[in-house]
Amino acid sequence: MGKADLIPGTLDMLILTTLKRAPLHGYAIAQSIKRISDDVLTVEEGSLYPALQRLLVQGWVKAEWKKTETNRRARFYTMTAPGRKQLGLEVSQFRQMMTAIGRVLEDAEEAG
Amino acid sequence: MSALGRLARKIAIRLRGERFGGELDEEMAFHREQMEQELQAGGMSTEESRRAAMRQFGNATRMQERSREVIGFRLETVVQDLRFAVRQLRRNPGFTVTAILLLALGMGASLAIFAFVDAALLQPLPYAQPNRLVEVTESLALFPRGNLSYPDYVDWKRMNSVLSSFDVYNGTSYLLQTPTGVVPVPGLSVSAGFFRTLGVQPVLGRDFHPDEDAVSAPATALLSYAAWQQRFGGRRDVIGETVKLSGSPVTIIGVLPASFAFAPRGNAAIFGSLQATGECATRRSCHNLIGVGLLKPGVTISAALANMKAIAAQLERQYPDSNRGQGASVIPLAQSITGDIRPILMILMCGAGMLLLIACVNVSNLLLVRSETRRQEMAVRSALGASRVRLARQFVTEGLMLVLAGTAAGSLLADAAIRILHGMIAKDMLDNMPYLRGMGFSPHVWMFAGAVAALAVAVFSLAPLLRLPGAQLRERLSEGGRGAAGPLWKRLGANLVIAELAIAVVLLASAGLLTKSFWRLLHVELGFRPDHVATLEVGLPHAEFAKNEQQVAFGRTLLDRVRMLPGVESAALTTLPPVSCNCNTGWVRFVGKPYNGVHNEVNDRQVSAGFFHTVQAQLVRGRWFTEEDDASHPKVVVINEAFAQKYFAGEDPIGKKMGDTALKPDSLRTIVGVTANIKDGALDSEEWPTEYEPFAQDPSTYFSMMVRTAQDETTILPELAAAIHQMNPGVGAQDETTMTQRIHDSYSAWLHRSAAWLVGGFAALALLLSVIGLYGVIAYSVSQRTREIGVRMALGAQQSAVHWMILREAGWLTGIGIAVGLACSIGAAELMGSLLFGVRAWDLPTLAAVAAVLGFSALLASALPARRAARVNPVEALRAE
Numbered sequence: 001m002g003k004a005d006l007i008p009g010t011l012d013m014l015i016l017t018t019l020k021r022a023p024l025h026g027y028a029i030a031q032s033i034k035r036i037s038d039d040v041l042t043v044e045e046g047s048l049y050p051a052l053q054r055l056l057v058q059g060w061v062k063a064e065w066k067k068t069e070t071n072r073r074a075r076f077y078t079m080t081a082p083g084r085k086q087l088g089l090e091v092s093q094f095r096q097m098m099t100a101i102g103r104v105l106e107d108a109e110e111a112g
Numbered sequence: 113m114s115a116l117g118r119l120a121r122k123i124a125i126r127l128r129g130e131r132f133g134g135e136l137d138e139e140m141a142f143h144r145e146q147m148e149q150e151l152q153a154g155g156m157s158t159e160e161s162r163r164a165a166m167r168q169f170g171n172a173t174r175m176q177e178r179s180r181e182v183i184g185f186r187l188e189t190v191v192q193d194l195r196f197a198v199r200q201l202r203r204n205p206g207f208t209v210t211a212i213l214l215l216a217l218g219m220g221a222s223l224a225i226f227a228f229v230d231a232a233l234l235q236p237l238p239y240a241q242p243n244r245l246v247e248v249t250e251s252l253a254l255f256p257r258g259n260l261s262y263p264d265y266v267d268w269k270r271m272n273s274v275l276s277s278f279d280v281y282n283g284t285s286y287l288l289q290t291p292t293g294v295v296p297v298p299g300l301s302v303s304a305g306f307f308r309t310l311g312v313q314p315v316l317g318r319d320f321h322p323d324e325d326a327v328s329a330p331a332t333a334l335l336s337y338a339a340w341q342q343r344f345g346g347r348r349d350v351i352g353e354t355v356k357l358s359g360s361p362v363t364i365i366g367v368l369p370a371s372f373a374f375a376p377r378g379n380a381a382i383f384g385s386l387q388a389t390g391e392c393a394t395r396r397s398c399h400n401l402i403g404v405g406l407l408k409p410g411v412t413i414s415a416a417l418a419n420m421k422a423i424a425a426q427l428e429r430q431y432p433d434s435n436r437g438q439g440a441s442v443i444p445l446a447q448s449i450t451g452d453i454r455p456i457l458m459i460l461m462c463g464a465g466m467l468l469l470i471a472c473v474n475v476s477n478l479l480l481v482r483s484e485t486r487r488q489e490m491a492v493r494s495a496l497g498a499s500r501v502r503l504a505r506q507f508v509t510e511g512l513m514l515v516l517a518g519t520a521a522g523s524l525l526a527d528a529a530i531r532i533l534h535g536m537i538a539k540d541m542l543d544n545m546p547y548l549r550g551m552g553f554s555p556h557v558w559m560f561a562g563a564v565a566a567l568a569v570a571v572f573s574l575a576p577l578l579r580l581p582g583a584q585l586r587e588r589l590s591e592g593g594r595g596a597a598g599p600l601w602k603r604l605g606a607n608l609v610i611a612e613l614a615i616a617v618v619l620l621a622s623a624g625l626l627t628k629s630f631w632r633l634l635h636v637e638l639g640f641r642p643d644h645v646a647t648l649e650v651g652l653p654h655a656e657f658a659k660n661e662q663q664v665a666f667g668r669t670l671l672d673r674v675r676m677l678p679g680v681e682s683a684a685l686t687t688l689p690p691v692s693c694n695c696n697t698g699w700v701r702f703v704g705k706p707y708n709g710v711h712n713e714v715n716d717r718q719v720s721a722g723f724f725h726t727v728q729a730q731l732v733r734g735r736w737f738t739e740e741d742d743a744s745h746p747k748v749v750v751i752n753e754a755f756a757q758k759y760f761a762g763e764d765p766i767g768k769k770m771g772d773t774a775l776k777p778d779s780l781r782t783i784v785g786v787t788a789n790i791k792d793g794a795l796d797s798e799e800w801p802t803e804y805e806p807f808a809q810d811p812s813t814y815f816s817m818m819v820r821t822a823q824d825e826t827t828i829l830p831e832l833a834a835a836i837h838q839m840n841p842g843v844g845a846q847d848e849t850t851m852t853q854r855i856h857d858s859y860s861a862w863l864h865r866s867a868a869w870l871v872g873g874f875a876a877l878a879l880l881l882s883v884i885g886l887y888g889v890i891a892y893s894v895s896q897r898t899r900e901i902g903v904r905m906a907l908g909a910q911q912s913a914v915h916w917m918i919l920r921e922a923g924w925l926t927g928i929g930i931a932v933g934l935a936c937s938i939g940a941a942e943l944m945g946s947l948l949f950g951v952r953a954w955d956l957p958t959l960a961a962v963a964a965v966l967g968f969s970a971l972l973a974s975a976l977p978a979r980r981a982a983r984v985n986p987v988e989a990l991r992a993e
Contacts, residue, residue: 026139026140026142026143027142027143027146027147045140045143045168047138049136049140052860056121057121057347067134072142072145073122073138073142074139074142075135075139075142077140104572
């Protein structure tokens with residue numbers, strides 16, 4: 001499978017999803033998205049950090065400096081309660097959208 | 113997510129400042145390291161992995177920037193805007209300096225006037241509960257606020273249910289015995305609860321005890337802080353000391369705070385307890401007190417007034433002889449104190465506001481013209497990707513900087529103006545306006561400045577915003593910025609100039625009317641000759657001069673002595689010199705005329721025999737007083753023409769007899785003369801009926817001496833005071849001045865003079881600014897129409913036709929401006945009310961003169977651009993395409 005560009009507008013949702021389980025630093029977030037999607041989704045570093053700042057400003061994540069397992073200082077992002085709410089909202093919107101797109105595609109296949 | 117929360121978080125991130133960049137760097141460095149490690153684990157060399165990581169990571173700086181954009185208010189771009197604005201403003205110093213000067217002028221004028229408004233009208237009285245303090249007085253047909261009599265005060269105090277405390281005061285002058293002699297000091301005689309009602313506590317010693325104003329109580333007094341410092345050297349042991357006031361011993365019990373001043377007698381140095389002694393205190397018809405009350409919580413002025421009126425009505429029924437027609441008046445104390453300065457401040461505030469408006473209009477016009485010439489710049493920036501918001505912000509930034517600079521310069525100007533205006537107020541007038549003492553840049557004034565500045569920024573950024581390129585962007589670019597002025601701007605600019613000219617007309621007309629009023633005031637018929645007359649006030653100590661004969665004898669000796677001084681032509685005494693006030697009145701009744709109990713209120717003055725001769729009044733009928741008219745001869749009286757017209761219309765008053773309301777035999781006097789009206793009251797007041805009685809028949813311990821001299825009257829002033837002190841060092845002499853000075857310093861003269869000067873100043877500036885504005889608009893219009901004019905001339909238009917065309921354009925604007933302005937100025941003049949004297953709002957000569965002045969100035973302003981237009985070389989104009 002080749003690499004695919006992210007569907008526009010989904011990066012925030014993906015970041016928040018990865019942060020659902022545990023606080024992660026930026027590199028780990030990118031890695032996690034890549035790994036779980038079986039290398040299909042690649043998060044550009046150029047988009048990741050501006051996105052993280054955006055989430056910070058919105059109050060959906062918090063950031064703090066902590067030590068990694070290898071004892072390096074890294075900035076860990078944690079999802080906040082409003083972030084969790086936002087994630088739920090975005091996921092349900094995204095699902096609705098996918099279902100809708102799915103129906104349109106099926107309809108087209110049947111007609112074809 | 114609320115926008116506010118986002119803003120707060122942005123600010124929080126921002127506040128961490130420098131660390132933000134560092135954190136991002138560190139975070140990204142960590143990210144790259146992790147990538148390198150992973151690549152190395154996959155078998156790459158250190159060097160290779162580093163390069164690969166760098167490659168994948170991309171441009172770190174760009175990423176930083178993008179991250180910053182998310183969190184910032186785009187501070188960097190704000191700084192960019194600021195830098196750009198400064199560059200723009202510096203590139204065009206003529207525009208910048210003009211705009212800042214205009215703003216500084218408008219701001220300076222309005223801030224200075226507002227500082228006065230704030231001090232006089234907005235800042236409450238410096239007392240504990242300023243909003244509950246009221247002035248309580250009696251009220252008559254002639255005096256809406258007339259003094260209280262002591263027995264009435266006692267009844268009002270006892271019977272009212274609306275005041276939690278009620279006290280009275282009476283302005284007085286004490287003769288203070290000092291080691292170097294007797295000095296008259298201004299004072300206030302107050303009932304015992306006076307300071308508790310105001311909510312003022314002494315800083316040293318104690319207040320009066322509640323019953324310390326009883327007749328039996330020993331006389332006590334408090335000192336003002338200034339008097340304590342100046343007259344008693346600030347000694348703390350002054351408390352308990354006994355001083356001699358007007359010949360009687362009085363014990364000092366306290367010192368009032370430095371901040372305390374009581375405006376109706378702001379220079380009062382000694383506050384004595386008001387004891388109900390003397391004949392006046394027992395007589396309901398002797399009105400000499402003013403009441404100050406503290407409203408009970410929740411009681412309104414109108415409720416208090418209703419209550420007092422009911423009491424007054426009851427007393428009127430009970431004592432018809434003395435209380436007939438004596439109503440009640442209750443007004444806020446603040447109003448009673450600043451009421452007379454209110455109209456002029458309002459006028460000046462309006463004048464300053466209009467000047468500010470003109471200044472703003474001019475700056476807006478400049479900005480509009482400038483934005484017109486910057487259309488290309490804006491179009492280019494917009495084409496290069498600047499958003500509309502960003503372009504708009506550029507204008508806001510530039511407006512902000514202009515206004516900031518203008519406000520700063522304006523504040524300096526205002527500070528200077530406040531000092532100058534403060535200096536324009538005469539010293540003793542200032543004494544009675546203690547609220548102006550701490551005047552200056554109060555928080556209110558700063559807030560006002562802030563509000564005006566914010567408004568100016570809004571206007572200045574909005575004006576050019578109207579010109580922001582929208583859809584027609586490409587059109588603008590291709591036009592090369594050489595097109596004709598946009599119709600929108602032309603209309604807006606022209607309308608602004610019309611408004612400007614109209615405002616200038618209003619200010620000019622107001623200034624004209626006020627100046628004419630002032631001129632009329634100075635040339636009002638005085639009925640006497642004020643030049644070469646020196647005056648001073650004399651106070652005899654009561655204890656030493658208790659008997660009438662003693663007072664008369666002193667007066668006679670004094671006059672004899674003064675007449676011997678070189679250069680003195682004549683000298684006289686009067687209990688109240690002319691041009692003081694329509695006050696000190698008495699009630700009269702005529703023998704042989706029906707009397708229905710109405711109080712015939714007339715001015716009452718006691719004058720020595722030489723008075724009419726000294727002031728050079730005009731005798732209409734009968735005779736003046738002679739030295740014979742003394743206590744041993746029948747009582748006589750001289751009345752003025754107003755008196756004769758009111759009470760003896762169509763008959764000869766000479767020989768008629770008049771007396772008090774009961775026509776008691778010892779009050780009866782025979783009218784022996786009628787004088788032409790002598791201006792007794794203020795310059796702008798009406799002539800009241802006045803009776804003059806011989807000083808020798810009804811003397812007083814406090815009177816003025818008037819001395820007519822052959823030489824300059826100021827030179828004799830020191831000799832007059834010296835003569836009095838030589839005769840008796842216990843007698844006080846004060847307020848040495850000349851009659852002309854007295855008139856010059858009188859309140860009405862000051863009021864009209866300052867109104868005329870200040871509004872005149874505003875008008876001159878307004879004229880200048882509006883004419884500059886007109887010039888700007890016409891000149892700009894000519895420069896924009898160069899091509900059109902070139903075409904016209906190429907097609908055969910004569911120079912004179914082009915000249916005429918431009919003048920006509922200016923003429924239209926001026927004509928409309930003048931017409932609108934004249935209509936508005938009649939309305940404005942109606943608002944000036946009492947400030948106009950002897951002039952109607954629609955005074956045609958003034959309005960015509962204003963129209964002529966403005967029309968002529970406008971013609972001058974447009975002649976220059978019109979000439980330039982007529983000299984346009986059609987070949988050059990068309991080749992410039």
